[in-house]
Amino acid sequence: MKPAPFKYLAPGTLEETADHLDEHGYDAKLLAGGQSLVPMMNFRLVQPEVLIDLNNIPGLSYIRPDDEGGVRIGAMTRHYQVERNSVIAEHLPLMHETMPHIATVQIRSRGTFGGSIAHADPSAELAAVSIALDGEFRLQSKRGERWVKANEFFVGMFTTVLEPDEILVEARFPKIPERTGWAIHEVARRSHDFAIVGVTASLTLDKKKNIQDARLVYLSVGEYPIRAVQAEGVLRGHEPSDDIFAAAADTAASRDTDPSSDIHATSDFRRHLINVLTLRALHTALERATNNGK
């Protein structure tokens, strides 16, 4: 399957890129890692008239701690770079643990952080993790720049709030509070397939070891990553226990999410897995929170 013809642009700066997008709008697509876009182009499911290659722009690939103890990641940072990075391992252990779950070795050589976020596959681990870590994304265009919370960034199937003239250039993640544990649990058909259901979780305990805050974000259960706000509410302020975890899992499965059926799983089975994986994730996160994230 060969892609349809397109006009190829390889800008050397973000400004040039912004100009191109301003000119071409919906006719153009940005090429980052290409690991999601190119298969769709090969299948001719997507036939952009203009392809703007971001790979020649310097200064978009970095991982740095910021002054507040958080982390900043450049949009063109490759997955394998995030995977091996010690700043990520130390400051964002949930992200560190997630990286090997993403597709395969070869995909991670090219796939980029920003590309994964902007593509917004409902099964994308990084999208869910970004929400679970209270991330924010910086979007740049000819008109200026703005920050959008990860929690507000994904709005539909493969759809984000990115305007046709905007480029996602950076993600930032705040410092993880003390006594926070994390977990990622997925069920996939084969080891590297898209998850049938996945959950990324974090639990923050207060000094009395009660649940101060929680994040439960699910992938493959809706058109975009779903944050189980009600389930989080069930947990907040309570002492961790099997009962409270069961209540949270049940809430996540029956109130926060409404998974649909496809050829790999029915909504019933997905709901069941949401329940099962939530419990597992909460237990894992609790254990880590208790050991102060070790």
Next chain:
Amino acid sequence: MTKKYLGKPITRNEDPQLLTGQALFVDDVDLPDMLHAAFLRSDYAHAHLKSIDISAALEKPGVVAVYTADSMGDDWAPGPPLVSPPPTVKDVVFNSRRQVPLVKDKIRHVGEAIAVVIAENRYIAEDAAEDILVDLEPLEAVVDLEAALKPDCILIHDDLESNLAAQLVQNKGDYQAAREKADLIIKKHFVIERGAAAAMENRGIVADWDVKSQHLTVWDTTQAPIPIRNGLAARYGLSERQVRVIAPFIGGAFGPKMMMFYPEELVIPWAAIKLGRPVKWIEDRRENFYATTQERIQIHEAEIALTSEGRVLGISDQFLHDTGAYDPYGLTIPLNTQSHLLGVYDIPNFTSEIKVVFTNKVISTPVRGAGRPQGVYAIERLLDMAAKELGMDKVEIRKLNFIPPDAFPYEQNYIDQAFAPLIFDSGNYLPAIEKAAELIGYEQFLKVDQPRYRSEGRHVGIGIVAFPETTGVGPYEGARITIEPSGKVSVATGVGTQGQGHFTTFAQIVADQVGVNPRDVNLVTGDTAEFHWGTGTFASRGAVVAANAIHASAKAVRKKILEHASKHLGAPEGELEIEDGQVRVADIPRMSISLGELAELANPLRGAVEPGTEPGLEATAYFGPQYGATAFGVHSMILEVDVETMTVDILRYVVVEDCGTVLNPLILEGQIHGGISMGIGNSYYEKLVYDDNGQLLNASLADYLIPMATEMPYIEIEHQETPSPLNPLGSKGVGEAGAIPVPALFAQALENALSDYDLEIRETPLSPNRLYELLTSKG
């Protein structure tokens, strides 16, 4: 004569080329002025084709031609039938309907080829294909087998009375009488689905018509170059000498590359002749799901009748078989199923009716196993269910019913896929199952390990199944062996090679006979210019039929070597030995001559060749078996189920396999590993999902799930050798063995792991989702 090389784990001759990327596959063929084809394929499963407008496509720069059925004129004709209806069984219904080069009036499956674009490159050809306008009237798609046979169902072939493609009943003994005597009768409905072969190399053809020499050369990813050559010659009014078909290195086949003639095999050579330029067509992966054949569903109503001791009195099985839109392969798959419905057991009474049904889906032709897995699934499941009812151990009920070793050749008294009486030539099942049980620790597992797992809340189960594999079917194969003046040995045979190591196993056979190192044996397979008598690589027959032809030819060459050497060395043949390419008189090493010198002497430039002799050291021989040899095996596995996520982990996998004389154990094990990976695919991962409109919903490798390394267990294999009396080597085939028993084994092990759920599995493949449904709904 000692077997120096046969049976040894010799590394392969062909590997250095393959490992360095220097082996020629069809897409590597590059000819001057070559054009590229892309097919426009139907998006609808069932439709009347009203008109095609190719004008816009023709105008695209770089497009050289666009052809439809009309373009082909009198050259348009459906493919020839591959197999005729069985003449030896009464009351057979057989409606032969074959695939067409390009659709003329009716589309019968998604992906059926409507037009072909020939352009300067494949990218442009695909662009132009999008510009072809097709006017069609969609019809209701026939997807469900049972609905397809209802009287009010829309017809796929309008000239027939129904969607019944074929019907046949076979009987052995008297099942009804047996049934009346039985203490226990179990009747079950089984739904058995298989899948795509999904070889890593998609299909491809390059056709080159040389006008000046009036010669057609075709490179084709086919398992059967000789029938393709003969068919093309016949179709285009050429002498067979004018056509050469080459199957170079092929990237896996597993059955569907045996199908002939694919529409593309009818169209591409025709286009090359018409245009006078070479034309290349390479199938892409999406096309492979629609344009390459596959195996799909059978629905069985199966019944077993037993005594209270567990002795099987009879089997009855009426089943439907989905052939897709056409049936070029006739009854091969369902007949194979019938051949395996009695398993390795001595069952005196049998009745089975096959109904082959047309549906609006891709044509179904053999995929590794070719109907055998379905038969084995039914009998092994029925035995498991009977064992449960009778409170018998699963190994014990099998042992009780095995065909005993002194009963061979065992006549089944009904016919097989070759339309010949089904006979199991040899077998020795008891030691195989005992060995397998011992290797996996069957007793220990049930008595000690499983109770311990249960107490830990773990669901771990064991399974063990036995199965036959009919192999080595005729008609025949041939080989020509030549000793060259260099001393190297050159061999040609008609079968092709798609990874099973013929270049090495056949070389080992030759090396033993003519006294050289296998590395000095150069083999050509699959080139009709080198050898043009034979059929092809299919039905696990290479190691039997081709190997024995090679063996016969090698023996004939050896005889010539000894005759010539005897004259030259002045010593009786009985005192001669051949080793390391030298013929020498035993105990007098200085009296020797090299094979190369001998070959030169045997082809004098002056002096007549004596009457009744032939020049050189060359021989051609053929081998055709009386009937197919039956291999067998026992597989056993231990698996664990996570009853929350429904994921399955195979902890151990043990095989005892008996394919007669082993030619090369390294290659043999590789075949079994590969077969098992397909079997595991057929058990828990691979399923072709068609919707009610006949659309294939998972036509990509992202959604059609082939097991990766992380899904495969470590496989332990033990060999047993019960040689076949049907051929001089004593060999049997094994190419499909790995795939045959796995779904039955998986079902048994899963039930055993989940015995607290009282689960009964009557379908394959399963999946986490399906397992969840079965465990929660009892449905």
Next chain:
Amino acid sequence: MEDLFNVSILCNGKMYERSIEPRLLLSDFLRHELDLTGTHVGCEHGVCGACTVLVDGLPVRSCLMFAVQASGHEVTTVEGLGEPDNLHPIQEAFWEAHGLQCGFCTPGFLMTLIPFLKENPKPTREDIRTAISGNICRCTGYQHIIDAVQLAAQKMSKP
């Protein structure tokens, strides 16, 4: 209609300059422009791994890159590993362990394994299974491939 782009690609140590359409996939460029047919195409949707090559030392699916993107970069294909009479230790290991049958997927496995073995000189069987979980083999069931990788690791650890 479509502009052609000039590319300079260093492949297996040799510099190639060509003028190509931007939509030409790297896999097709290697196979048909450079005649390096050792890299095989199995799916063109980034799943099977048969087309894996190294780009700047990293294993990449060449069917998911446009050749224009490789301009100014270094590509290594299976042809850069060894010759039939001068095999790379990993090729020798695959030969000895019968780690290939039809050989179609093999170049993709080899190229995936080169960087893996560099970073993991003593891999366990589990490590290897994970490392090759992005490559499909339909013939071998993977067992002899894993044997081959362990053998290769041994060979490559000898000084």
